[in-house]
Amino acid sequence: MSTLSSIDYSESLIVHFRRAELLRDEAVGLVSLDLNSRQLCDLELLLHRGFYPLSGYLNQDDYLQVLETMRLADGTVWPMPICLDVNVDVAASLQPGQRVALNDQEGFLLAILTVGEVWHPDREHEAEAVYGTTNPDLHPGVKNLYQKTAEWYVGGQVEGVSLPIHYDFRNLRLTPAETHRRFTQYGWRRVLGFHTREYLHCAHREMVLAAAREINASIFIHPAAGLDHPGNRDHYTLVQCYQEFITHFPANMILLGIVSLADRFAGPREALWHAMIRKNFGCSHFMVAKDHGDPFAGSDQPLFYPQGAAQQLVARMAGETGIAMVPERAMGYVEEKAQYVFLENVGEHESVKTITSQELKRRLEWGLEIPEWYSYQNVIQALRRAFPPRSRQGFTVFLTGLSGSGKSTIAKVLMVRFMEMGNRPVTLLDGDIVRKNLSSELNFSEAHRNLNVTRIGFVASEITKNGGIALCAPIAPYEASRAANRELISRYGGYIEVYVSTPLEVCEQRDRKGLYAKARKGLVKGVTGISDPYVPPVNPELTIDTSTMTPAEAVQEILLYLEEQGYIS
Numbered sequence: 001m002s003t004l005s006s007i008d009y010s011e012s013l014i015v016h017f018r019r020a021e022l023l024r025d026e027a028v029g030l031v032s033l034d035l036n037s038r039q040l041c042d043l044e045l046l047l048h049r050g051f052y053p054l055s056g057y058l059n060q061d062d063y064l065q066v067l068e069t070m071r072l073a074d075g076t077v078w079p080m081p082i083c084l085d086v087n088v089d090v091a092a093s094l095q096p097g098q099r100v101a102l103n104d105q106e107g108f109l110l111a112i113l114t115v116g117e118v119w120h121p122d123r124e125h126e127a128e129a130v131y132g133t134t135n136p137d138l139h140p141g142v143k144n145l146y147q148k149t150a151e152w153y154v155g156g157q158v159e160g161v162s163l164p165i166h167y168d169f170r171n172l173r174l175t176p177a178e179t180h181r182r183f184t185q186y187g188w189r190r191v192l193g194f195h196t197r198e199y200l201h202c203a204h205r206e207m208v209l210a211a212a213r214e215i216n217a218s219i220f221i222h223p224a225a226g227l228d229h230p231g232n233r234d235h236y237t238l239v240q241c242y243q244e245f246i247t248h249f250p251a252n253m254i255l256l257g258i259v260s261l262a263d264r265f266a267g268p269r270e271a272l273w274h275a276m277i278r279k280n281f282g283c284s285h286f287m288v289a290k291d292h293g294d295p296f297a298g299s300d301q302p303l304f305y306p307q308g309a310a311q312q313l314v315a316r317m318a319g320e321t322g323i324a325m326v327p328e329r330a331m332g333y334v335e336e337k338a339q340y341v342f343l344e345n346v347g348e349h350e351s352v353k354t355i356t357s358q359e360l361k362r363r364l365e366w367g368l369e370i371p372e373w374y375s376y377q378n379v380i381q382a383l384r385r386a387f388p389p390r391s392r393q394g395f396t397v398f399l400t401g402l403s404g405s406g407k408s409t410i411a412k413v414l415m416v417r418f419m420e421m422g423n424r425p426v427t428l429l430d431g432d433i434v435r436k437n438l439s440s441e442l443n444f445s446e447a448h449r450n451l452n453v454t455r456i457g458f459v460a461s462e463i464t465k466n467g468g469i470a471l472c473a474p475i476a477p478y479e480a481s482r483a484a485n486r487e488l489i490s491r492y493g494g495y496i497e498v499y500v501s502t503p504l505e506v507c508e509q510r511d512r513k514g515l516y517a518k519a520r521k522g523l524v525k526g527v528t529g530i531s532d533p534y535v536p537p538v539n540p541e542l543t544i545d546t547s548t549m550t551p552a553e554a555v556q557e558i559l560l561y562l563e564e565q566g567y568i569s
């Protein structure tokens with residue numbers, strides 16, 4: 001059954017509120033599925049018709065044609081397979097014609113799906129067709145497909161009850177009908193769509209404005225703000241920076257909207273899909289970078305897709321999609337001219353200044369100057385608010401080592417020193433304290449030790465996120481849980497792993513709690529260092545052997561490191 005066999009031309013798939021009342025009653029007796037964030041993005045675009053001409057999830061015929069030819073079964077261009085993925089148990093319970101309630105993660109009804117077909121797709125075939133490889137290690141899109149997409153697909157029409165609910169930046173979440181209406185009201189017949197996920201600075205303004213002038217168009221800045229966790233600071237900062245960024249354009253020529261788009265990073269195919277979505281939002285032109293949709297664009301890894309292939313595909317299909325391709329031409333700041341120039345026009349004896357995103361991050365972390373030619377005061381202020389210098393960031397000192405190695409003693413002295421400094425709240429998460437409170441039900445098996453350690457990491461990450469100091473002092477004998485903590489906490493602030501490497505003989509001699517004596521007598525089983533492993537950290541920031549120093553000296557070493565790294569002054 002082709003999706004287009006019952007083509008729906010309406011401006012949204014949300015039904016009239018009278019029918020919505022009936023659908024809500026009907027949903028009470030239906031099988032219901034709570035969609036994950038990627039599925040919610042897709043459903044939102046289906047419902048408000050960002051995915052026009054689709055009026056539901058693809059059935060098999062359309063799906064296979066999309067993979068092979070980037071067209072639906074009736075020949076209409078559509079490059080991305082949009083199907084609802086479900087697990088085997090759900091798939092087994094569904095019949096063609098059956099009605100299924102589609103909910104958000106809180107169980108709020110968004111739409112009712114009339115099941116068309118249910119099938120088990122060949123995912124390697126999909127990976128090869130959409131991404132150009134079946135190797136998940138080479139392409140994050142393939143990894144997502146294999147690991148985060150359920151193994152059965154469902155196609156069928158949807159009737160919308162409500163768009164997914166967002167509480168953030170509601171006035172920017174414009175639907176295609178709304179943007180189209182605004183463009184018409186403003187008298188904008190030529191509109192250049194610009195897709196982004198990046199922070200935008202002066203170079204972007206010059207580039208977008210130059211392109212818009214060349215084609216005599218207005219500008220629609222349309223960042224994808226799809227899969228961000230509601231608590232993700234980057235999301236808010238990004239959108240605030242976009243709001244500041246657009247204040248630097250001439251009046252009445254720019255509109256900002258955000259779209260819940262779950263990128264696939266499928267290269268040229270992705271670019272074509274992005275262009276068609278922007279056509280659906282009312283744009284006449286779409287800006288495409290040479291590396292548009294590449295999973296490694298903007299990183300220091302080599303690109304996955306050939307440079308320029310995305311631009312060529314979007315340009316080649318423009319006759320059918322109705323949206324023209326505008327190539328993104330990179331610009332650089334030429335100091336001799338005190339202005340931005342297209343890179344291809346930079347003179348032989350002129351030098352181009354750039355600041356990479358890594359360099360920007362470094363300058364923010366150290367509170368260093370960001371030049372006026374690079375970005376705007378209001379954008380930089382928003383960035384500095386969100387990414388304070390290290391001297392104002394939270395951080396975690398994570399001490400790991402054998403029992404008796406000196407973790408608690410060092411942590412206690414450190415705590416006193418930080419309290420004396422008095423500029424951040426300090427929390428001590430000592431092994432035994434955590435074991436009494438947070439992890440009282442856990443034993444000393446590998447799984448429970450890892451769980452104990454990641455619980456400590458979670459609490460430390462919250463403290464770090466909110467600008468405090470977390471001092472953690474568990475044995476933490478395994479790399480897996482230590483690595484997970486490092487990954488989590490580093491997102492929010494500093495993470496300093498201190499390996500307290502005091503040898504077992506010294507710890508055993510100290511034996512403050514009599515644990516080793518009991519272990520040697522066989523009274524306690526699975527004691528770390530005696531009858532249970534301790535795996536030393538791979539790359540700790542500091543290694544401290546307390547057998548040859550006083551606690552004050554050990555603490556001094558940590559403080560010097562923190563000072564050198566800019567966390568304390």
Ligand SMILES: Nc1ncnc2c1ncn2[C@@H]1O[C@H](COP(=O)(O)OS(=O)(=O)O)[C@@H](OP(=O)(O)O)[C@H]1O
Pocket residue numbers: 402403404408431432435444448449450452453473474475476477513515524525526527528532
């Ligand atoms: N079997 C066994 N192995 C190791 N340690 C044991 C064991 N049984 C009890 N204890 C006491 O528990 C303290 C270590 O708990 P931790 O939460 O830090 O351990 S772990 O990180 O979960 O491995 C540890 O305290 P510290 O001396 O502060 O390290 C021990 O006194």
Ligand SMILES: Nc1ncnc2c1ncn2[C@@H]1O[C@H](COP(=O)(O)OP(=O)(O)O)[C@@H](O)[C@H]1O
Pocket residue numbers: 401402403404405406407408409410473510512546547549550551552554
């Ligand atoms: N440089 C040092 N740093 C920390 N502790 C030390 C040091 N030198 C000697 N010690 C002694 O070693 C013991 C360490 O015990 P503790 O801090 O409870 O270890 P852990 O928390 O790793 O089990 C304490 O009695 C402490 O006084």
